[in-house]
Amino acid sequence: MTTVERTRGVRTWRDAALDLLRNPVQLGATAILIVLLVIAVYNITPQNGQPAEYQPEQFLRQLTFGLAQGSIYGLIALGYTLVYGILAMINFAHSEVFMAGAYIGFFAINAAEQAGLLLTNPLLALLITLGIGMAASVVVALLLERIAYRPLRNAQRLVPLITAIGASIALQQIFLRLFGASARRYPDVNLYVLPQVFPLECDVVDAVRVCRGLDLISGRYDVLVFGIELRLLPIHFLVFFLALALMTALWFYVNRTRTGKAMRAVAEDKATATLMGVNVNRVIVTTFILGALLAGAGGVLFALYNQQVTPGMGFLPGIKAFTAAVLGGIGNIPGAVFGGLFLGVVETVAPSMLGMSTQLKDVVAFGLLVLVLIFRPQGIFGEVLVTK
C-alpha cells in the first residue's frame, strides 16, 4: 500500500532510484539496458580515425525498412487489440486472417495482370486487389467468429484461446491443401503518380519498357538528404502513412460514432450493455470485421513489397503483431501501431547497431519486449485496469 500512496505524490529521482534498488529484477534489467547502450555507443563512435562500425546513414536507411515492416505489424496488431479490448480474448487465428487477405489478393492481382488491367490501369487493379484481399479477410474472420468463438462465448477464458490456436492451424492447412505449399509471387506493379510533378517518360530499351516518373510501388530512388545519399522506396512511405491513416480512422470510429460507443460499452460490461439495448452479437461481429479489414489491407501491402505469399506466411508477422499489441498496451489503439513500429524498427536496426548476427534479430526484439514489460507490465500506453 505504501508504494501506491507514494506514487500518487511527487516522485523524485531519489524515490525512483530507491524503488529500483529494492527490485532486483528491474535492477538486472537496467544493467542489461546499460550494457546494450554502451555497446551501441561504442559501435557508433569512430575509433582512431577509423570510420565507426555503424554509420548514421546506415541507421537512416534501416529506419525506413523498419518503419515499413513495423507498419504492417501495427495493422495486424490493431486486430488483436480490438478483439482483446472487446472480448478479453486473444484471437490467435488473426495471423491467418492476414494470410488470407494476402493470398486471395494474389488471385485478384494475378487475374488483373492476365487481363492486362495491371498495365493499363494499375491504380484500379490495385484497388480491386486491396478490396478482394480485405473481403477475403472479412469472410475468414466472420467464419472464425461464427464457428470457433461464438459457441464458446460464455466458456472459460482459456477455452476460446485454445480454439483460436486450433482454428489457426486448421486455416493454414486448408489453404495448404487448396493452393499447395509452393510460394506464389505477386507480379511487379508499376504505379506512376503525379505526372505533373514527375513527368512520365517511357523508352523501350532492349525490348524492355523503361519509364521515368514517380513509381509508388516498385520505384527505388536515390535521394540526397542532409548530404547523406539514401535509397528510398515510395512503397515504404505508402505503407507507413496508410497504416497511420487507417489507425486514425479506426480511432475516430471507436471514439466518435454510435457503433464505437456500443463497442466501448460492450468492452466495459457485456451484460449491462445488453440491458441498455446494445446488440452484443452485432458489436462483436463489427469488431471482427474491423480487425479483418485492417489485416487484409496489411496483407496486401505486405505482399506488394515482399512479393512472396504462402499459406504459412501469417505465422511470424502474427506473433510479432501480437507482441506489438502487448508492447503498446493491449486494448489500446494508438499503442498497437506504436508497438508495431517500435518492434519493426528495433528488429531491423538493433542487430547491426549492436553488432549481432541477423539470425538473432527476433531474440533482440523479444528480449527488448521483456525489458519493456519489466518496467511497464501494462505496456507502453496501457492503463492499469481495476480487476472486477
Add this chain to the structure above:
Amino acid sequence: MSKRILALLMIALLALAACQRQPEVIPTVRPTITPSPIPSETPIPSPTVEATATSEATAEATVEGADATAEATATPSAKQVADALLQEVVVEADGEVIIGLAAALSGEGLAPLGIDIQRGAELALVARPVVTVDGMEFTVVLDAQDDTCSADGGQAVASRFASDEQVVGVVGPMCSSACRAAAPIFDAAGYTTISPSCTAADLTTSEYSSFNRAVVSDAFQGVIAAEYIYNTLGASRIATIHDGSTYGEGLVRVMSARFEELGGEIVAADAIAVGDTDFRGLLEDIAQEQPDLIYFAGFPAEAARIADQRGDTGLEDVILMGADGIRTQEFIDLAGDSAEGVLASTSIAASSEALDAFLALYVETYGEEPPAPFHANAFDATNILLDAIEATASVNAAGELVIDRAAISAHVRALEDFQGLTGVLNADGTGEMSVADIGISRVTDGAFAQIAIGSIDDETVIITETEQ
C-alpha cells in the same frame, strides 16, 4: 452444454485432420507409361495412426511381429526372434520389397527439390520394377515420407522407418539437417540409407554406420565455388550469408576457408533465420562493406527474398551466388527478374547416353524438365540399394525372401565401380561414394544455364568455362 462440447470436439477434429500432413502438395504428373508392377499410389503415404511413430510404436511393432513369428515357427524365445527380425527383413513369396524414401515433399521453396528426388527414385523402379534373387522375382515399392528438410522432420521420418521392419533401406533424407538427425536413429536400427542430396562435409566424418551418399560432399562444392569466385570471376571481397542449417553453415565454412587461403577477403559474414521475410537490414550492413559478390548457402525461399531485396539497398549489381540448394526453377519463379544473373553450383552427372535417355524418360513421364538437380542421384541411390538386395539376399525353403541388413550395409559401404548416371561410384568406407564434377550455372533468360565445370584432380582444382 453438450452442444458446446460437441462444437469443441468438431473443431479439435478439424484441426487434427488438417495437421495430418499429406506430402503430395505439388501436383506431380503420374507416369503416363503405366508401369504395371508399381501401384501408382505407393508414393503417397496413407495418413494412418502410424504417422506418429514413436519409440513405443517401435516396441509394439517388434513385439507384435515377434509374436506372429513365434506362433508360426515355434521358436523358443520371442526376444531372440525380435532381435533377429531387426536384422533381417523377411518378404513373403508374393510380397513386396519396401524401399523408404525421405525427402521434403512440402514446404516453401523446398517441395520441388524433394519431388525431383521422388521422381528419380520412381523412374529407377520403372526401369527395374522387381528384384531377382535365386531366380525368384519380388516387386519393389517405394514408401515416400516427408522429411520437411529439418532436424525434427528427419527424426520423425527415421523413427517411422526404423519402426517398420519391412523397410529394407532408405533413399534420403534430403537435407543435411535431416540427415544428421536421422543418422543416429538409423544407426541404432541397423538400417542403410543412401542420401541423394545431403552434402554437408562433416556427415561422413561423424562415423555414422547407416549414412551413405550418392552426391559430392560440400568439401568439394565449397572449394570449387571459392576457386571459381576468386580465380574465374576475379572477386576478392565477398560477403557470406547462410541460413543456419547444417548444410548452409557447413558449406559457408568450407568455402570461406578456401577463399581466404586463396587470398580473398570475407568482408561480412552473417546468418539469417529460415522463414524470415525482411533481410533489408542485413543487406544494408553488407552494402556498407561494398562486396564484389554475395555468397548465400540456403534454400530458394530465402534466396529469392535476398535476390529481390538486394535492389532496395543498392546491391542490385552485386552478383549473388548460391549452391545446389537454390538451383531450382522455383527459385527463379520466386525471385522474378531479380534472379537474372544469379549463380549456383551443383554436382553434375557426367554426360552419357544413359543420362540422356533418363532425362528423355523424365520429361516424357512428368511433362516437364527436372525442376531441381538431384533426380539422377536419387536414381543411382535407388539402384545401389536394389543391387545390394540382389547381391546379398537369399530365398529360404518357404519361398520367402530373406534380406540381412548387415549384409546390405557392408555391400553398400564396399561398393566398387558402380556405373551410375552421375558417374562411376566407389565407396571409400566412410559413406562417401561420389566423385562427380561440380557445375556452375547462371540464370539467363529465366532458366539456369551451365557456364563452367569444376573438377578436382589430385588436390588441383580445374575450372573449365563451358560457354558464354
